[in-house]
Amino acid sequence: MEKYEVVKDLGAGNFGVARLLRHKDTKELVAMKYIERGHKIDENVAREIISHKSLRHPNIIRFKEASIVSCFISLLKNLGCLYFCYLAIVMEYAAGGELFDRICSAGRFSENEVRHRLRKDHGIEGGIPVVLSLEKPKAKLLPFSGQSGEEDNPSDYQWGNSSNILKQNLK
């Protein structure tokens, strides 16, 4: 992980924080997600990593690598140190931000826009019935590589919880 330098914090989720990093040699931007863990990665996490690693699709954020990082934090007055251990997952950076924020600022998307997005980004033709049957998607989706750096490209965003938001708006 020494090959990356920190650019900025991206945000925090339920399980950890994400940071934007730059590869020191190639200058490639990546997102790194830190999840606090014990010494071992249990077999469920290992299975998640293996399945994410095997996903290769232009609409799915690309998994790059994972490793364990650890640090000691000194306590005051020689009380000793605390040891923290994190699972660090390096993945493709989605430069366009959160779809959730776009929905919030747009208020709601028109049916045409939803249809267009589902067809373009998810490859879903019969859009709305399929969205209504979706629970939270298992993977974060984006249409094409998020590394274009084009902040204004509405395609390069995280879908995260968006199917739930769409469900609420379409009721």
Ligand SMILES: Nc1ncnc2c1ncn2[C@@H]1O[C@H](COP(=O)(O)OP(=O)(O)OP(=O)(O)O)[C@@H](O)[C@H]1O
């Ligand atoms: N690959 C990425 N590219 C760009 N930004 C990202 C990426 N992954 C995470 N982020 C940013 O970091 C924030 C935290 O991400 P994280 O995946 O930890 O949580 P989340 O998706 O918001 O929620 P949850 O914990 O339920 O998965 C996100 O809200 C997003 O803004």
